[in-house]
Amino acid sequence: HINSIVFLLLFIMLSYYLCSFIVLIMFFSLPAVNAVWPMPQLISSSTDRYPLSPRQFIFQYASGSSAKSGCSVIDSAFKRYFPLIFVDYLKKTEKHMYRTFSMQPMLNVYASIHLSFPFSVVDKLSVSSGQASLRAKTVWGALRGNKTIHIRHYFVNKTEIDDFPRFKFRGLLLDTSRHYLPLPAILKTLDAMSYNKFNVFHWHIVDDPSFPYQSSTFPGLSSKGAFHPSTHVYSQTDVSRVISHARLRGIRVLPEFDSPGHTQSWGKGQPGLLTSCYKGSVPSGTFGPVNPAMSSSYQFISRLFKEVASVFPDPYIHLGGDEVDFTCWKSNPEVRGFMQKMGFGTDYTKLESYYMENIINLTKTLNKTSIVWQDVFDNHEKIPEETVLHIWKGSPAQIQQELSDITLAGYRVILSAPWYINHIAYGQDWTTYYNVQPLNFTGSEQQKSLVIGGEVCMWGEYVDATNLSPRLWPRASAAAERLWSDEKTTSSVTDAFPRLTDFRCRLLRRGIQAEPLFVGHCRHEYEGI
Amino acid sequence: MSTVVFKLSGASFQIVDAKESSSGASCSLLQNAYRRYFEYIFPSARKQGHVKKKTPASAVSELQVWITSADTECDGFPNVTSDESYQLSVDSPVSVLKASTVWGALRGLETFSQLVYEGEYGAKSINRTEISDFPRFAHRGVLLDTSRHFLPIKVILANLEAMAWNKFNVFHWHIVDDPSFPYLSRTFPQLSQQGAFHPYTHVYTPSDVKMIIEFARLRGIRVVPEFDTPGHTQSWGKGQKDLLTPCYSGASPSGSFGPVNPILNTTYEFMSMFFKEVSTVFPDAYIHLGGDEVDFNCWKSNPDIQKFMEQQGFGTDYSKLESLYIQRILDIVSSTNKHYLIWQEVFDNGVKLKQDTVVNVWIGNKVEEELQKVTEAGFTTILSAPWYLDYISYGQDWQKYYLAEPLGFKGTDAQKKLVVGGEACLWGEYVDATNLTPRLWPRASAVAERLWSDKDVRDLNDAYSRLAQHRCRMVQRGIPAEPLFSGYCAYEYKGV
Numbered sequence A: 001h002i003n004s005i006v007f008l009l010l011f012i013m014l015s016y017y018l019c020s021f022i023v024l025i026m027f028f029s030l031p032a033v034n035a036v037w038p039m040p041q042l043i044s045s046s047t048d049r050y051p052l053s054p055r056q057f058i059f060q061y062a063s064g065s066s067a068k069s070g071c072s073v074i075d076s077a078f079k080r081y082f083p084l085i086f087v088d089y090l091k092k093t094e095k096h097m098y099r100t101f102s103m104q105p106m107l108n109v110y111a112s113i114h115l116s117f118p119f120s121v122v123d124k125l126s127v128s129s130g131q132a133s134l135r136a137k138t139v140w141g142a143l144r145g146n147k148t149i150h151i152r153h154y155f156v157n158k159t160e161i162d163d164f165p166r167f168k169f170r171g172l173l174l175d176t177s178r179h180y181l182p183l184p185a186i187l188k189t190l191d192a193m194s195y196n197k198f199n200v201f202h203w204h205i206v207d208d209p210s211f212p213y214q215s216s217t218f219p220g221l222s223s224k225g226a227f228h229p230s231t232h233v234y235s236q237t238d239v240s241r242v243i244s245h246a247r248l249r250g251i252r253v254l255p256e257f258d259s260p261g262h263t264q265s266w267g268k269g270q271p272g273l274l275t276s277c278y279k280g281s282v283p284s285g286t287f288g289p290v291n292p293a294m295s296s297s298y299q300f301i302s303r304l305f306k307e308v309a310s311v312f313p314d315p316y317i318h319l320g321g322d323e324v325d326f327t328c329w330k331s332n333p334e335v336r337g338f339m340q341k342m343g344f345g346t347d348y349t350k351l352e353s354y355y356m357e358n359i360i361n362l363t364k365t366l367n368k369t370s371i372v373w374q375d376v377f378d379n380h381e382k383i384p385e386e387t388v389l390h391i392w393k394g395s396p397a398q399i400q401q402e403l404s405d406i407t408l409a410g411y412r413v414i415l416s417a418p419w420y421i422n423h424i425a426y427g428q429d430w431t432t433y434y435n436v437q438p439l440n441f442t443g444s445e446q447q448k449s450l451v452i453g454g455e456v457c458m459w460g461e462y463v464d465a466t467n468l469s470p471r472l473w474p475r476a477s478a479a480a481e482r483l484w485s486d487e488k489t490t491s492s493v494t495d496a497f498p499r500l501t502d503f504r505c506r507l508l509r510r511g512i513q514a515e516p517l518f519v520g521h522c523r524h525e526y527e528g529i
Numbered sequence B: 001m002s003t004v005v006f007k008l009s010g011a012s013f014q015i016v017d018a019k020e021s022s023s024g025a026s027c028s029l030l031q032n033a034y035r036r037y038f039e040y041i042f043p044s045a046r047k048q049g050h051v052k053k054k055t056p057a058s059a060v061s062e063l064q065v066w067i068t069s070a071d072t073e074c075d076g077f078p079n080v081t082s083d084e085s086y087q088l089s090v091d092s093p094v095s096v097l098k099a100s101t102v103w104g105a106l107r108g109l110e111t112f113s114q115l116v117y118e119g120e121y122g123a124k125s126i127n128r129t130e131i132s133d134f135p136r137f138a139h140r141g142v143l144l145d146t147s148r149h150f151l152p153i154k155v156i157l158a159n160l161e162a163m164a165w166n167k168f169n170v171f172h173w174h175i176v177d178d179p180s181f182p183y184l185s186r187t188f189p190q191l192s193q194q195g196a197f198h199p200y201t202h203v204y205t206p207s208d209v210k211m212i213i214e215f216a217r218l219r220g221i222r223v224v225p226e227f228d229t230p231g232h233t234q235s236w237g238k239g240q241k242d243l244l245t246p247c248y249s250g251a252s253p254s255g256s257f258g259p260v261n262p263i264l265n266t267t268y269e270f271m272s273m274f275f276k277e278v279s280t281v282f283p284d285a286y287i288h289l290g291g292d293e294v295d296f297n298c299w300k301s302n303p304d305i306q307k308f309m310e311q312q313g314f315g316t317d318y319s320k321l322e323s324l325y326i327q328r329i330l331d332i333v334s335s336t337n338k339h340y341l342i343w344q345e346v347f348d349n350g351v352k353l354k355q356d357t358v359v360n361v362w363i364g365n366k367v368e369e370e371l372q373k374v375t376e377a378g379f380t381t382i383l384s385a386p387w388y389l390d391y392i393s394y395g396q397d398w399q400k401y402y403l404a405e406p407l408g409f410k411g412t413d414a415q416k417k418l419v420v421g422g423e424a425c426l427w428g429e430y431v432d433a434t435n436l437t438p439r440l441w442p443r444a445s446a447v448a449e450r451l452w453s454d455k456d457v458r459d460l461n462d463a464y465s466r467l468a469q470h471r472c473r474m475v476q477r478g479i480p481a482e483p484l485f486s487g488y489c490a491y492e493y494k495g496v
Helices: A002-018 A021-028 A072-085 A092-103 A139-148 A183-195 A220-225 A236-248 A264-269 A295-311 A327-331 A333-342 A348-365 A375-379 A396-408 A430-434 A468-472 A475-484 A493-509 B028-041 B102-115 B153-165 B190-195 B206-217 B234-239 B265-281 B297-301 B303-312 B318-334 B344-348 B367-376 B398-403 B413-417 B436-440 B443-452 B460-476
Strands: A042-051 A058-061 A110-114 A123-128 A131-135 A155-163 A169-175 A200-204 A252-256 A274-279 A282-290 A316-320 A369-373 A388-391 A412-415 A451-458 B005-008 B014-017 B062-067 B086-090 B094-099 B124-127 B129-133 B139-145 B170-174 B222-226 B244-249 B252-260 B286-288 B339-343 B358-361 B380-383 B419-426
Touching (some): A139 A155, A169 A475, A183 A200, A183 A236, A183 A493, A200 A236, A200 A451, A220 A264, A236 A252, A264 A282, A274 A327, A282 A327, A295 A316, A295 A348, A316 A348, A327 A333, A327 A348, A333 A348, A348 A369, A348 A375, A369 A375, A388 A396, A430 A493, A451 A468, A451 A475, A468 A475, A475 A493, B014 B028, B028 B062, B028 B102, B062 B102, B086 B102, B094 B102, B102 B129, B102 B153, B139 B443, B153 B170, B153 B206, B153 B436, B170 B206, B190 B234, B206 B222, B234 B244, B234 B252, B244 B297, B252 B297, B265 B286, B265 B318, B297 B303, B297 B318, B303 B318, B318 B339, B339 B344, B344 B358, B344 B367, B358 B367, B367 B380, B398 B460, B413 B419, B419 B443, B436 B443
Parallel strands (some): A058 A110, A110 A131, A169 A451, A200 A252, A316 A369, A412 A451, B014 B062, B062 B094, B139 B170, B139 B419, B170 B222, B222 B286, B358 B380, B380 B419
Antiparallel strands (some): A042 A155, A123 A131, B005 B124, B086 B094, B086 B129, B244 B252
């Protein structure tokens, strides 16, 4: 029996190198086989297992596949996943072991990508003796399946998986304004996102504290508005690097340029853009939201968004629109004059509405669809129907109500309110994120289908490159499973705990600084500081 | 501090022994410190070599370190009575750091390095300054827990480094506990062989321990090991048969185990041998003996223990049994010429303690009453209760740690003198190498200032701006200290 021969040889090799039987036992205390995170929709796995030899295993395109060698997404995924499967293969010290392996008649396993069924509903991964095949209707499905094939200790069990995401939009927000995140921190996060099957990077790129986006149209925005004009900015090269890194991992980059509030940093490089606040009859020297009474404001936004629309290929742009403080507008005589002229009375939500409608329409002319925070829906009603609303606040009851209201009005919606993971607490708060039921609200089937997904938010008040990764992972992984997997098969926190514990060790092994869920250990601990 | 600014040049500046100093080239502790602090001040000068050039006018070209006491303590270990005071006079061309012993010199070097800033065009600058400094409390500790999660050596060393930047002087090493026993004992190797998470990858060998102790010593930090008994000992039981109490379910053993079995002679024979080893491995004069959270249920269930209680006339008062155990352990440790610390319950439960016992107050409610009681009974006290940094919450919780006042309790001056310091505790339930460092810093820095500086230094706004700079300095020196709030550092953390 091949397995026992391998076992025996391993025993000899390990005894030789490590002189310890206990090590051997530890080596073979394999984790649960169904350690896939997030849980696939349909999985059946048997106890039959096949060894994999890193010397013989190859990925290849199946003959019927419509994607062929030369497809950059799949080619680079093959390259990426090989060392993730054979983690120690490149390590010099352990090479001897594999030489022994390869002397044995090993089974070849092929992952073949079939892309010839463009309308197949599900992605299929099947592993059986001699070869494994992975079918997906697009390369993006193939990427997700590639992730599912992680093989522990170079064994893979006979497995059939039919998998597909529950929600199409599975996002993660990073905030690069409150603290600047160096590029490696963003790229690393994208890697980890792909291990968790997240598919949208919501880049909250600018906000009050700083404007790190280096605009080619308005270079003054970052040269005056970034924390530092050369070390704390994202150049066009940086941005395109992020986008291509994300694309290769099946991740969309959704930029957010939040206005009219949250724009203090914009004002530094664009004089006249923000509303000048008044104290009595004189300007106080401070500034409020974007000045909605000036046509120059819309001209500026139009030119900026024209650039943004060409830099970011995603068909959506996030326009923000949250937390607009009316105090400054109220103090400004010009704005008051404009209110009068427009017949808004003293209802400043009408002014906000006017501003948002303008920039949503402006975005539409750039062939982009707008996503806005829920405030825009809460404050007024004239929103184009294709606009996506983004829920970020409220008690659980208020969130349910908001979901009902927005979907009843026929808008698509993204849910973030339960997943503000910048709010830390002592203990296992991942369970809260795991237990969220995104579709638990009063509404028709039609309404529920308008919930296109959810997003984990890591706001940056207390987060920068020093603590981002351990704060994100594996807490965001809990939300990842909620957004990908079937709610019925993943409703138990108790069942999830050992799988997530195992998954966080795997993240660690792949170089992601994921923090522990509770007391315990990983075979390979994090070796940085 | 004056507004007179001097320049420092990496090409000409040097840290040297003062002519009058009782310390010289043979004191490797200081020579190492000179090199370390030079590199902190000139991080990029490392590769350029050290070529002496003519010093420009109004520059500091030399920091002379002058150890005044005949016994420099260079080759010794710091202890609770070590003199950490120093005088620093920054002037051109020569600055002088005067300290009675090397321990004060280390603190002064840290201060000097923090006075240097980047002036115009990135030139290193320092203002004319006179400092006379000494710690408010003698015991300023950080507790790390290597049992709930194993911490690789590298992480411990990096945090000892950061402790020195914050003038902490005690590493309270909560080395073993219920979940794992990573301490590799030469006398009882099976303790870690069976009780560690992994017998080779998740243990501290004798040479690891030695390295940590020496690394700490070079930074003026004591290593106080904690071997917590009789509770918190599940991992001990795996490698030491019959050490723990078998719990009973009705008339038969349930298969689970409770605290150390206090009625067997073998227990004390084991402890004698074990602590004999510990006392030689760890040079510090103190050992922390734990003694917290002893659950009496298992003892109560065990018929042998019930019988023993009866024989001793303890009735059903199991704290008397605890007392008996602790007293024997204290005797054992005393016989190795060590002093000891214990957690507050040992005192609270009325265990008879020797007068030289140090009581560690950790329970979060009624802290002031506890301090009052413990010091009234005449015991030396260390306060940890306000500084459980493992309890995280959203926002700027450093302020809470900063404002905690150790001597705010009612008591005489003599009582207050008994509070010799405090500790920031980072228990390991949710902490390992992945998140320890940013969780500890700069939150522990708030505790560090409370324990070092005058009690009237407590303005939050002033502290915020200094602490924000201090955290950027730690980041620049390579420690991922997390941010206090929105903002930036000139040199962000790059080690993703």
